[in-house]
Amino acid sequence: MASTSAPAGTAAAPAAPAFxxxxxxxxxxxxxxxxxxxxxxxxxxxxxxxxxxxxxVSQGTVRKALDAMAADGLLVRxxxxxxxxxxxxxxxxxxxxxxxMPDQGERQAMRRxxxxxxxxxxxxxxxxxxxxxxxxxVVQIRRLLLAGEVxxxxxxxxxxxxxxxGLSAERLDAYRGPMYRLFETEFGVxxxxxxxKIRAVAxxxxxxxxxxxxxxxxxxxxxxxxxxxxxxxxxxxxGLYHTAAHYYRNELS
Amino acid sequence: MASTSAPAGTAAAPAAPAFxxxxxxxxxxxxxxxxxxxxxxxxxxxxxxxxxxxxxVSQGTVRKALDAMAADGLLVRxxxxxxxxxxxxxxxxxxxxxxxMPDQGERQAMRRxxxxxxxxxxxxxxxxxxxxxxxxxVVQIRRLLLAGEVxxxxxxxxxxxxxxxGLSAERLDAYRGPMYRLFETEFGVxxxxxxxKIRAVAxxxxxxxxxxxxxxxxxxxxxxxxxxxxxxxxxxxxGLYHTAAHYYRNELS
DNA sequence: GAGTGGTCTAGACCACCAC
DNA sequence: TGGTGGTCTAGACCACTCA
Numbered sequence: 001m002a003s004t005s006a007p008a009g010t011a012a013a014p015a016a017p018a019f020x021x022x023x024x025x026x027x028x029x030x031x032x033x034x035x036x037x038x039x040x041x042x043x044x045x046x047x048x049x050x051x052x053x054x055x056x057v058s059q060g061t062v063r064k065a066l067d068a069m070a071a072d073g074l075l076v077r078x079x080x081x082x083x084x085x086x087x088x089x090x091x092x093x094x095x096x097x098x099x100x101m102p103d104q105g106e107r108q109a110m111r112r113x114x115x116x117x118x119x120x121x122x123x124x125x126x127x128x129x130x131x132x133x134x135x136x137x138v139v140q141i142r143r144l145l146l147a148g149e150v151x152x153x154x155x156x157x158x159x160x161x162x163x164x165x166g167l168s169a170e171r172l173d174a175y176r177g178p179m180y181r182l183f184e185t186e187f188g189v190x191x192x193x194x195x196x197k198i199r200a201v202a203x204x205x206x207x208x209x210x211x212x213x214x215x216x217x218x219x220x221x222x223x224x225x226x227x228x229x230x231x232x233x234x235x236x237x238x239g240l241y242h243t244a245a246h247y248y249r250n251e252l253s
Numbered sequence: 254m255a256s257t258s259a260p261a262g263t264a265a266a267p268a269a270p271a272f273x274x275x276x277x278x279x280x281x282x283x284x285x286x287x288x289x290x291x292x293x294x295x296x297x298x299x300x301x302x303x304x305x306x307x308x309x310v311s312q313g314t315v316r317k318a319l320d321a322m323a324a325d326g327l328l329v330r331x332x333x334x335x336x337x338x339x340x341x342x343x344x345x346x347x348x349x350x351x352x353x354m355p356d357q358g359e360r361q362a363m364r365r366x367x368x369x370x371x372x373x374x375x376x377x378x379x380x381x382x383x384x385x386x387x388x389x390x391v392v393q394i395r396r397l398l399l400a401g402e403v404x405x406x407x408x409x410x411x412x413x414x415x416x417x418x419g420l421s422a423e424r425l426d427a428y429r430g431p432m433y434r435l436f437e438t439e440f441g442v443x444x445x446x447x448x449x450k451i452r453a454v455a456x457x458x459x460x461x462x463x464x465x466x467x468x469x470x471x472x473x474x475x476x477x478x479x480x481x482x483x484x485x486x487x488x489x490x491x492g493l494y495h496t497a498a499h500y501y502r503n504e505l506s
Numbered sequence: 507g508a509g510t511g512g513t514c515t516a517g518a519c520c521a522c523c524a525c
Numbered sequence: 526t527g528g529t530g531g532t533c534t535a536g537a538c539c540a541c542t543c544a
Binding site: 071072073096097099101192193194195196197198199200201202216217218219220221224241243247248249250251252253 | 324446448454470472473474503
Binding site for chain 1: 531532533534535540541542543
């Protein structure tokens with residue numbers, strides 16, 4: 001890390017970054033280590049002075065890289081304790097990706113009911129958004145989320161089978177805790193970021209029946225594409241939310 | 254700013270912050286200046302060394318305060334030029350609060366059609382969320398947004414009349430550019446942050462007619478509460494989005 | 507008390523922008 | 526060429542955690 005003016009690596013885009021600050025290079029190296037699993041989710045990273053020594057860089061530069069990654073949600077910093085790999089297992093990030101809130105009362109964990117889990121050749125559309133070859137297989141999951149006895153969310157989920165070897169209905173059903181935590185601990189796939197497209201749609205026959213609603217009832221359609229390290233898409237999710245007693249919460253800033 | 258350990262000001266919450274770092278205090282002072290209008294939207298702040306001198310603090314501390322405020326969207330920093338008060342007038346933040354994207358093609362400015370603008374006593378619910386006294390008056394606006402000739406969004410907007418003296422249908426109709434820019438330049442009210450609650454609903458008779466849809470068509474209901482400096486609510490907006498050719502985009506991280 | 511991250515400082519140099 | 530924000534360094538001290 002002695003050369004400050006190292007080129008910014010591959011640059012396919014026309015507007016190549018002319019210059020990459022040291023802390024960004026450190027950030028890239030740390031992200032790479034995360035990808036390779038050098039530190040497991042929830043584990044502590046080496047301390048700032050250690051990392052500074054390792055990268056031959058001042059502690060301030062390491063700090064800036066760590067702060068940036070903490071801001072991105074990849075790391076969690078705790079004063080007096082250390083810097084840790086972010087995980088979906090923690091209570092504080094339990095609901096990071098579920099924006100559904102009840103109109104009344106506090107948010108509570110919803111019950112899950114697994115409806116289906118099968119392996120199949122990826123439909124064209126699914127293969128396209130997940131960046132799979134046609135012919136690659138995916139795991140398709142259908143499940144309900146219920147508030148008490150009332151079904152609120154109907155999810156269809158597609159995962160690249162290659163990354164989720166051995167994922168089965170039994171495994172899903174037996175698991176207690178958030179699905180993303182299972183993915184993380186059992187398959188080493190961490191969801192970092194997601195894009196959602198939200199629409200209002202009328203409930204179709206099957207969906208209406210599963211959600212215990214009349215056909216044609218308005219539902220929130222939430223299409224989510226989730227990414228792991230490096231912006232690699234690893235999950236497609238199509239959720240139908242019944243928003244009579246819940247709403248989707250968003251903060252703009 | 255000589256004393257590092259000044260108390261953190263008022264602390265009504267049970268868990269009072271035991272300690273407020275210098276840069277947070279600087280941040281509070283700068284935010285106060287913004288509130289008081291010391292620098293207009295789009296204007297440049299004094300340079301970092303000047304601010305450091307003014308607050309009797311090192312440049313690094315000023316920088317940390319400015320960086321934090323830039324991250325919050327209150328300021329915009331431009332290398333080689335200076336630090337500026339964020340504004341809704343800039344192209345880059347044009348769509349900061351409108352998350353609607355077309356399925357096909359690039360996002361384009363939508364045409365506006367003002368349907369109504371009147372002053373009235375705040376309905377109880379509106380007064381409650383805007384923190385007004387019962388009896389305070391509000392400006393109520395109803396408008397359409399159209400993509401080409403197709404109505405896509407029906408907005409109902411409520412604003413505290415006290416803050417928007419002189420806002421009229423003529424003024425709104427004559428203004429070219431984003432509504433939040435008008436609020437900012439003409440009334441000195443800057444929208445900093447907003448909370449949205451999103452649901453799927455069936456179009457009612459009036460709404461269906463205005464959006465040129467059959468009654469009962471599914472629509473996205475977006476209830477937005479916007480805040481200015483200091484977390485003060487200053488706008489309630491109830492939008493109905495027709496999501497056949499558009500979707501609401503959200504990024505989770 | 508030892509170790510961690512958090513704050514604050516001071517100074518050097520770099521990249522960008524305008525004149 | 527001078528001024529701006531951006532990066533990097535080195536060192537001091539503070540707050541938090543835990544043994």
